[in-house]
Amino acid sequence: MAHNKEVVLTVEGLKKIESELEQLKTVRRKEVAERIKTAIAFGDISENSEYDEAKNEQAQVEERIFKLENMVRNARVIDDEDISIESVGVGSKVKVLDLEYDEEVVYSIVGSAEADPYEGKISNESPVGDALLGKKVDDMVEVQVPDGVIKYKVLEISR
Template sequence: MTEKEVLLTAQGLKKIEDDLEQLKTVRRREVAGRIKQAIAFGDLSENSEYDEAKNEQAQVEERIAKLENMLRKARVIDESEISSDVVSIGTTVEVKDLEYDEIVEYTIVGSAEADPYELRISNESPVGRTLLGRKVGEVVDIQIPDGVTQYKVLKITR
């Protein structure tokens, strides 16, 4: 089975690299210190501080492995290749929700860097997938959990 590549913007790559560095240099050291302190309490068989620290260590190591794997499979979207003629990964698209008469601006990113709270949506999400390849002025029907909604593409920027 071929591993799926991880599509990232330059900003997303930097964030993952920064997170990885933080985990490796700061969090590992903090957890190791907590384990050392818990061992000093003595009997490990009934030492909840030790158990918690070991669990946290496992979570940190798992996150490090996950981020390293993402970086191995990463393909950074070249900003010079991003056109503002059509919606693509790396573009910001302003759309009008025709049902609620609201204007929303989404940045389309790879799934690894999606953050709906910051309106950075994945190219694999229902909204992102439907908007890909669309041009200014197009009206699209988007299947969402509550049914179908219509968006009109107002503006596309890089």
């Protein structure tokens, strides 16, 4: 069995996972079980695509539940007191200046489980997140990305 990797989560991230888990266990499981029951009622399940789809969905739901439960079990939750504003760490919000485009960007550094680039939440394991870890205000950061190198100046660190 693979060693369970510690999952670093913010309090908000943990709440999000717990509510998805709750939803899956209470609502989705019932829905899928109903679909299976209905499909069985149609009779011959050997060529019943409705039944196959429902069984597949059931497997996916169970897999997701298992995955989320594992995350919660291995979670190391970071609360505000753990978050330093001296240097960048998981849980930090970092305002940086993109030197090439002269624009300010704010990133929240989170564990990979709750990374969501569209919300500005980047993983501590991503190239940018990793490069920012440990940096302080006024530090310059160069990040190797597929398109070349991005240069940032750290402007502000907050929680």
